[in-house]
Amino acid sequence: MSILHWVVLAPFLYAIIIPILFTYMKRVHTGWFILPLPFLLFIYFCSKIPTTSQLQTDVFTLTWIPSIGIDFSLMLDGLGMLFSLLITGIGTLVILYSIFYLDKAKEKLNQFYVYLLLFMGAMLGIVLSDNLIVLYMFWEITSISSFLLIGFWNNRRNSRNGAIKSMVITVFGGLSLLAGIILLYLMTGTFQISEIIASVQQNSIMTDPLFILAMICVLLGAFTKSAQFPFHIWLPDAMEAPTPVSAYLHSATMVKAGIYLVARLSPVFAVSGYWLWLVSIVGIVTLIYGSFFAIKQTDLKGILAYSTISQLGMIMSLLGIGAAGVHYESETTYYIATAAAVFHLLNHATFKGSLFMVVGIIDHETGTRDIRRLSGLMQVMPITFTISIIGAFSMAGLPPFNGFLSKEMFFASMLNILEFNLFNMQTWGLLLPIIAWIGSIFTFVYSMILVFKPFAGAFKPEKLATKPHEAPIGMLISPIILVSLVIVIGLFPDLVANTILSPAISSIYGGGSYDLHIYHWHGFQPELFMTIGVILAGILLYKTREKWTTIYRVFPTILNRLYDILRFKTEGSFNSLTNRYMVGSLRTYLIYIFSFFVFILLLTMILKDGFTSDLSNLAPIGAYEIGLSFVLIIATISILFAKSRLTSIILLGAVGYTVSLFYVVFRAPDLALTQLVIETVSVALFLLCFYHLPKNARKKESIPFKLSNAIVSILVGLVVMLIAISSYSNKLFGSIAEFYVENTYKKAAGENMVNVILVDFRGFDTLFEIAVLAIASIGIFTMIKLRMGGKKSENK
Amino acid sequence: MELLMAIIIGILFMCATYLILSKSILRIIIGTGLLSHGVHLLVLTMGGLKGGAAPLLGQHATSYTDPLPQALILTAIVISFGVTSFLLVLAYRTYQELGTDNLEKLRGKKHD
Numbered sequence: 001m002s003i004l005h006w007v008v009l010a011p012f013l014y015a016i017i018i019p020i021l022f023t024y025m026k027r028v029h030t031g032w033f034i035l036p037l038p039f040l041l042f043i044y045f046c047s048k049i050p051t052t053s054q055l056q057t058d059v060f061t062l063t064w065i066p067s068i069g070i071d072f073s074l075m076l077d078g079l080g081m082l083f084s085l086l087i088t089g090i091g092t093l094v095i096l097y098s099i100f101y102l103d104k105a106k107e108k109l110n111q112f113y114v115y116l117l118l119f120m121g122a123m124l125g126i127v128l129s130d131n132l133i134v135l136y137m138f139w140e141i142t143s144i145s146s147f148l149l150i151g152f153w154n155n156r157r158n159s160r161n162g163a164i165k166s167m168v169i170t171v172f173g174g175l176s177l178l179a180g181i182i183l184l185y186l187m188t189g190t191f192q193i194s195e196i197i198a199s200v201q202q203n204s205i206m207t208d209p210l211f212i213l214a215m216i217c218v219l220l221g222a223f224t225k226s227a228q229f230p231f232h233i234w235l236p237d238a239m240e241a242p243t244p245v246s247a248y249l250h251s252a253t254m255v256k257a258g259i260y261l262v263a264r265l266s267p268v269f270a271v272s273g274y275w276l277w278l279v280s281i282v283g284i285v286t287l288i289y290g291s292f293f294a295i296k297q298t299d300l301k302g303i304l305a306y307s308t309i310s311q312l313g314m315i316m317s318l319l320g321i322g323a324a325g326v327h328y329e330s331e332t333t334y335y336i337a338t339a340a341a342v343f344h345l346l347n348h349a350t351f352k353g354s355l356f357m358v359v360g361i362i363d364h365e366t367g368t369r370d371i372r373r374l375s376g377l378m379q380v381m382p383i384t385f386t387i388s389i390i391g392a393f394s395m396a397g398l399p400p401f402n403g404f405l406s407k408e409m410f411f412a413s414m415l416n417i418l419e420f421n422l423f424n425m426q427t428w429g430l431l432l433p434i435i436a437w438i439g440s441i442f443t444f445v446y447s448m449i450l451v452f453k454p455f456a457g458a459f460k461p462e463k464l465a466t467k468p469h470e471a472p473i474g475m476l477i478s479p480i481i482l483v484s485l486v487i488v489i490g491l492f493p494d495l496v497a498n499t500i501l502s503p504a505i506s507s508i509y510g511g512g513s514y515d516l517h518i519y520h521w522h523g524f525q526p527e528l529f530m531t532i533g534v535i536l537a538g539i540l541l542y543k544t545r546e547k548w549t550t551i552y553r554v555f556p557t558i559l560n561r562l563y564d565i566l567r568f569k570t571e572g573s574f575n576s577l578t579n580r581y582m583v584g585s586l587r588t589y590l591i592y593i594f595s596f597f598v599f600i601l602l603l604t605m606i607l608k609d610g611f612t613s614d615l616s617n618l619a620p621i622g623a624y625e626i627g628l629s630f631v632l633i634i635a636t637i638s639i640l641f642a643k644s645r646l647t648s649i650i651l652l653g654a655v656g657y658t659v660s661l662f663y664v665v666f667r668a669p670d671l672a673l674t675q676l677v678i679e680t681v682s683v684a685l686f687l688l689c690f691y692h693l694p695k696n697a698r699k700k701e702s703i704p705f706k707l708s709n710a711i712v713s714i715l716v717g718l719v720v721m722l723i724a725i726s727s728y729s730n731k732l733f734g735s736i737a738e739f740y741v742e743n744t745y746k747k748a749a750g751e752n753m754v755n756v757i758l759v760d761f762r763g764f765d766t767l768f769e770i771a772v773l774a775i776a777s778i779g780i781f782t783m784i785k786l787r788m789g790g791k792k793s794e795n796k
Numbered sequence: 797m798e799l800l801m802a803i804i805i806g807i808l809f810m811c812a813t814y815l816i817l818s819k820s821i822l823r824i825i826i827g828t829g830l831l832s833h834g835v836h837l838l839v840l841t842m843g844g845l846k847g848g849a850a851p852l853l854g855q856h857a858t859s860y861t862d863p864l865p866q867a868l869i870l871t872a873i874v875i876s877f878g879v880t881s882f883l884l885v886l887a888y889r890t891y892q893e894l895g896t897d898n899l900e901k902l903r904g905k906k907h908d
Binding site for chain 1: 797798799800801802803804805806807808809810811812813814815816817818819821822823825826829830833834836837838840841842843844845846847848849850851852853854860861862863864866867869870871873874875877878879880881882884885886887888889891892897899900902903
């Protein structure tokens with residue numbers, strides 16, 4: 001086991017001892033015990049930056065299930081490094097924040113931190129795994145731990161619903177990802193990502209018929225996890241989670257697992273034009289949809305949720321366009337989109353994390369997150385206001401913050417696609433920058449709403465439940481660190497460009513070195529004018545928003561309603577479907593069984609042309625047989641019409657005795673004897689029961705009841721008859737009776753062949769038949785004697 | 797003869813199925829009795845009804861009837877007897893405890 005294995009497993013191992021610490025160290029907030037772990041991991045990853053920035057990739061393998069190619073192998077490259085730093089870094093800050101956010105007396109902290117650590121370990125596992133099955137395993141652990149965290153306040157109905165919704169959608173995507181992984185395995189013969197990439201670069205799998213299917217399955221997994229349209233609906237409902245969870249899982253880390261997957265498998269799929277189009281179009285649709293509906297929200301966390309959806313769409317679309325770089329290497333025009341994607345990934349994690357924490361502070365200090373009730377908080381919460389203005393301006397893409405840089409790169413790469421000469425980009429590609437620009441205007445508007453609605457205007461404390469005041473310093477540390485990063489990265493982007501970002505780009509393209517320089521000022525380029533346009537249009541829209549927000553009434557929440565229909569209506573209709581055929585009546589079930597039996601046998605007979613009748617091999621019919629047959633048929637049919645039970649029992653006896661006479665005619669003396677005795681005993685038993693049963697054996701049955709029974713039973717009889725005739729006519733080989741005739745005396749010293757077979761050649765049958773009789777008699781004895789509960793204990 | 801036996805067996809199955817589909821427990825048990833008769837005769841018929849001596853070596857005949865189906869049927873008769881008697885006592889106990897022998901009324905509890 002390497003250090004990296006311990007790094008991934010450490011949160012899981014630590015999660016085991018959390019409940020112990022929680023129980024025995026009541027006086028200290030459990031979060032303090034957690035805090036060192038992500039911090040140490042963060043330090044470890046920082047110490048590895050020099051290695052990855054040299055484009056060195058370390059692979060550590062631990063054998064797990066070698067027989068099917070599943071090894072617990074981990075790999076630390078540029079992309080993994082970027083995500084690991086985010087997970088551990090923001091993890092540290094979120095845990096610090098949560099210590100002040102969650103009350104140690106009121107909350108179940110042990111559960112909270114166990115779930116959070118499970119999540120952190122799983123997330124590290126995803127971004128460091130080199131084996132797709134291991135990646136899938138961690139992928140599902142993030143789904144489960146996210147489910148647990150969203151439903152943390154499980155006494156609230158909305159929390160439970162949100163948790164179930166996110167679980168259903170992400171697990172749906174997870175399973176489809178598993179299908180995609182298996183398809184990839186079928187095409188390449190390995191689960192190791194590095195080996196798959198190597199084999200793809202050698203021989204193209206693009207022509208494989210499974211290629212498109214695998215791509216769609218993998219993308220479904222990525223889109224559901226990263227809340228892309230139309231699977232985004234779980235993310236706004238996941239805002240019922242505690243705010244540290246929203247900040248960590250639903251803005252900075254888990255929702256980027258899908259982004260990670262797309263980036264990681266880009267070297268496999270990006271050779272295909274479908275990949276480029278699918279990823280970028282879904283991304284751009286998500287971008288415009290999320291930013292448009294963010295303005296409608298009145299809950300601060302709702303705005304942030306839709307904003308996250310929109311920003312994830314932006315990163316996704318950039319990754320899609322960046323796929324064009326696979327075709328033209330080492331020209332900035334092509335890989336600038338991927339650079340923008342990884343850069344914005346980092347930026348989004350910083351400013352969105354801080355904004356969530358700010359919203360958490362507002363919620364904590366005022367008791368509400370509703371923007372209609374909040375105003376003028378600037379006076380009482382100056383530090384929070386500063387943090388939120390930096391975060392929101394960075395989100396809107398204003399200089400000098402880091403969001404400005406990545407937004408400029410976003411515009412640049414959107415404009416670049418007009419020059420692309422592949423996959424019809426030069427014609428339809430024109431739509432992409434236009435949608436991107438409109439989406440950015442909406443982004444500007446909701447960023448302004450986010451910062452000015454609660455903080456600007458007149459201070460109205462009478463609307464609030466509690467008296468608002470500035471948050472404690474402990475709660476402010478984490479957002480302050482995050483916004484300082486926003487400024488530092490904004491002012492000195494080259495700090496991260498060649499240490500963290502360009503190795504990540506290199507991993508996305510499956511190798512090669514990419515030189516990256518990010519400038520604040522690159523002349524009067526078109527993207528600068530686009531940003532100016534965004535600001536002007538955005539200010540205009542923000543000022544006039546009372547007039548045009550009425551258009552939201554036109555857009556109903558179709559997708560959520562669709563989900564509700566799928567979840568609740570289908571449950572109801574399947575219930576009623578089940579109730580319709582599982583009626584509880586044995587007769588109905590028997591009808592199903594018999595009808596199916598008839599249907600399947602007749603169908604097989606017809607399809608295979610199975611009916612044959614060969615009349616050459618028949619035995620002759622004698623007078624006795626005709627007489628007996630006549631009696632048997634009459635007796636059998638009369639049972640149906642017998643009015644009383646006595647008649648039917650006697651007729652059954654008549655059938656039994658006729659059958660034993662048949663045995664006599666067909667020269668089976670032992671059978672005849674046994675049948676005679678057993679029929680006598682059975683009739684006696686029937687008569688015994690008869691005495692205790694009610695008068696009429698026949699129930700009043702309606703005509704349809706009788707008719708359906710008659711049809712089914714006639715069909716059953718016919719099918720049996722047909723099968724009997726055709727199987728008799730189709731004898732393939734003779735009997736093994738010769739052996740018994742020859743050896744009954746020689747080997748077993750008996751003359752009665754049937755008895756010798758029963759006790760000698762096939763004695764085991766007899767043994768277990770005795771067992772059956774024994775069990776039946778014990779069962780009968782118990783049924784009569786045993787009375788549980790002691791009621792109605794009259795023994796007759 | 798086999799053709800005639802096939803028709804008889806078909807009628808036995810037909811009547812047995814009809815009885816099994818009825819409401820009264822007793823008629824259902826009678827139906828299973830008929831069904832087992834049908835099956836036993838089916839096994840015997842499929843083994844062949846050609847002439848020959850009874851399967852007893854003391855008869856010194858040139859050909860015997862096939863002993864194997866007879867052994868199989870013997871086993872089956874005993875087993876079906878065991879099951880039938882169990883069913884009968886079950887029906888008796890059911891009536892004693894629940895007061896009905898109408899299967900349409902024996903539906904168990906509706907659970908939600």
